[in-house]
Amino acid sequence: MRWNWQQGDWPDFRWHTEVMAQAEQDFLRGAGVLVGSAKHLNDDARQQVMVESMSAEALTTSEIEGEILNRANVQSSIQRQLGLISDRRRVKPAEQGISELMVDLYRGIDGLLTEDQLFAWHRMVGAGRTDLRDIGCYRTSVEPMQVISGASYSPKVHFEAPPSSQVLKEMKRFIGWFNRTAPEGGSRLPALTRAGVAHLYFESIHPFEDGNGRIGRAIAEKALIQGFGQPIIVALARSILAHHSDYYRALEQANGSNEVTKWLRWFGAIALEAQRRTIADIDFVIHKAKLLDSVRGRINPRQQKVLLRMLQEGPEGFVGGMSAKKYSTIAGTPPATTTRDLAGLVETGAFIRSGELKHTRYALNIPVTKIPRVTIDGTGEIISSS
Structure with missing residues (x-):
C-alpha cells in the first residue's frame, strides 16, 4: 500500500x-x-x-x-x-x-x-x-x-x-x-x-x-x-x-x-x-453557582461534602445517581443519619428524588444541557450528528 x-x-x-x-x-x-x-x-x-x-x-x-x-x-x-x-x-x-x-x-x-x-x-x-x-x-x-x-x-x-x-x-x-x-x-x-x-x-x-x-x-x-x-x-x-x-x-x-x-x-x-x-x-458552572448560593447556610458539613462531590462530575452527572449507600460511603454516616441528610437535601432543593425503596436515587437539581452525540456506523460513516 x-x-x-x-x-x-x-x-x-x-x-x-x-x-x-x-x-x-x-x-x-x-x-x-x-x-x-x-x-x-x-x-x-x-x-x-x-x-x-x-x-x-x-x-x-x-x-x-x-x-x-x-x-x-x-x-x-x-x-x-x-x-x-x-x-x-x-x-x-x-x-x-x-x-x-x-x-x-x-x-x-x-x-x-x-x-x-x-x-x-x-x-x-x-x-x-x-x-x-x-x-x-x-x-x-x-x-x-x-x-x-x-x-x-x-x-x-x-x-x-x-x-x-x-x-x-x-x-x-x-x-x-x-x-x-x-x-x-x-x-x-x-x-x-x-x-x-x-x-x-x-x-x-x-x-x-x-x-x-x-x-x-x-x-x-x-x-x-x-x-x-x-x-x-x-x-x-x-x-x-x-x-x-x-x-x-x-x-x-x-x-x-x-x-x-x-x-x-x-x-x-x-x-x-x-x-x-x-x-x-x-452552563453547568452558572447553574452550579446558583445552586450553591441557594443552599448556603442551610445544609450541614456532611451534606456539603456530598453535594460538592457530585458537582465534581460536571454536567454529565454522577454515574447511576446518588443512593443512600453511596451517600453513607462518602459522608461516613450511619443509615438513620443518611436518611435525614438526603431528605434535607431534597427539602432545600439541592437534590431531586426518584424511585422507591432500594431503587431510590437522587440527582442534582440543575438543568441538564443535552449534548448532541455523533452516531457512527461500523464502517466509520456518520449516521447522525445531532
Missing part, C-alpha cells in the same frame, strides 16, 4: 468545501453562543471553567494513549502555573508535563506555531520518560516509524510514517502551511477544515519518537481556538475519547489518500460535539 505521503500529490490535500459548509456555519454559531455564555461568568467562575476544561483535556488526551493520570494532581499543577491558589501537592512528571502543555496552549493561542514550541511540548509530554532516545527534538531512528497491532510474529501495519531523514523538511513545510492558513495568514482556511487537516497532516508525518497523538490534538485545539479568537479550551480530546475506536479507524482510512473529505466530515462532527460539551460545561 502507498501511504498518503508517498503519493505524487502530497501534501496537497483536497476536499469538497460544500460538504463542510454547514458544519463551519454551525461552528461559528456555536462559537458565538460559547463566547456569550462566558460573558455571564464572573472572574472566579471563568477561572474555574478554564482550570476544569484544561484538566479534563489533559486527562482525556492522556487516556486516549492509555495513560491514566490523577485528576486532583493535574488540577493542582494547572492552578499553580496560572498563579491561582493550589494545595502545592507533589505531582508526577507526566501529570506536570501535560498540565504545562495545556497552560502553554491556552496562553499562546494568538502566536504562530514554531518548531521551538513543538520541541517544548514534546519535552512536556516526555517528562519523566527514560525509555525515549529523542526528547525535545524530531525522531532520528533509522527504523521505520509504524503504527502496528497484533502479535509480534504477525503484526498488522496500520500506518508507516516518512523516514526520519525526511522529517525536518516535512515539518518545515507543515509549520509554514499551518501559519499561512491561520485567521491572520495569507491563505486563511475555515476553522474546522484547518483543524482537521492540521491534525491529519501532523499525524501523517509523525515527527516524534512518541507523544504524536497528544501534540497533534493540541495543534488541532490551537486551530479551533484561533478560529473564534477566544482563549476557551474546546473539549476536543473528551469527544475523541468518547469515539476512541472510530478515531483511530478514521485516521487509518485517511492515511491512504490526500482526498480527505470523509476525514474532515468525521472530524467536523466530533469537533462540533466537543464545542457543545464546552457550552454545557459553562
Whole structure:
C-alpha cells in the first residue's frame, strides 16, 4: 500500500468545501453562543471553567494513549502555573508535563506555531520518560516509524510514517502551511477544515519518537481556538475519547489518500460535539453557582461534602445517581443519619428524588444541557450528528 505521503500529490490535500459548509456555519454559531455564555461568568467562575476544561483535556488526551493520570494532581499543577491558589501537592512528571502543555496552549493561542514550541511540548509530554532516545527534538531512528497491532510474529501495519531523514523538511513545510492558513495568514482556511487537516497532516508525518497523538490534538485545539479568537479550551480530546475506536479507524482510512473529505466530515462532527460539551460545561458552572448560593447556610458539613462531590462530575452527572449507600460511603454516616441528610437535601432543593425503596436515587437539581452525540456506523460513516 502507498501511504498518503508517498503519493505524487502530497501534501496537497483536497476536499469538497460544500460538504463542510454547514458544519463551519454551525461552528461559528456555536462559537458565538460559547463566547456569550462566558460573558455571564464572573472572574472566579471563568477561572474555574478554564482550570476544569484544561484538566479534563489533559486527562482525556492522556487516556486516549492509555495513560491514566490523577485528576486532583493535574488540577493542582494547572492552578499553580496560572498563579491561582493550589494545595502545592507533589505531582508526577507526566501529570506536570501535560498540565504545562495545556497552560502553554491556552496562553499562546494568538502566536504562530514554531518548531521551538513543538520541541517544548514534546519535552512536556516526555517528562519523566527514560525509555525515549529523542526528547525535545524530531525522531532520528533509522527504523521505520509504524503504527502496528497484533502479535509480534504477525503484526498488522496500520500506518508507516516518512523516514526520519525526511522529517525536518516535512515539518518545515507543515509549520509554514499551518501559519499561512491561520485567521491572520495569507491563505486563511475555515476553522474546522484547518483543524482537521492540521491534525491529519501532523499525524501523517509523525515527527516524534512518541507523544504524536497528544501534540497533534493540541495543534488541532490551537486551530479551533484561533478560529473564534477566544482563549476557551474546546473539549476536543473528551469527544475523541468518547469515539476512541472510530478515531483511530478514521485516521487509518485517511492515511491512504490526500482526498480527505470523509476525514474532515468525521472530524467536523466530533469537533462540533466537543464545542457543545464546552457550552454545557459553562452552563453547568452558572447553574452550579446558583445552586450553591441557594443552599448556603442551610445544609450541614456532611451534606456539603456530598453535594460538592457530585458537582465534581460536571454536567454529565454522577454515574447511576446518588443512593443512600453511596451517600453513607462518602459522608461516613450511619443509615438513620443518611436518611435525614438526603431528605434535607431534597427539602432545600439541592437534590431531586426518584424511585422507591432500594431503587431510590437522587440527582442534582440543575438543568441538564443535552449534548448532541455523533452516531457512527461500523464502517466509520456518520449516521447522525445531532
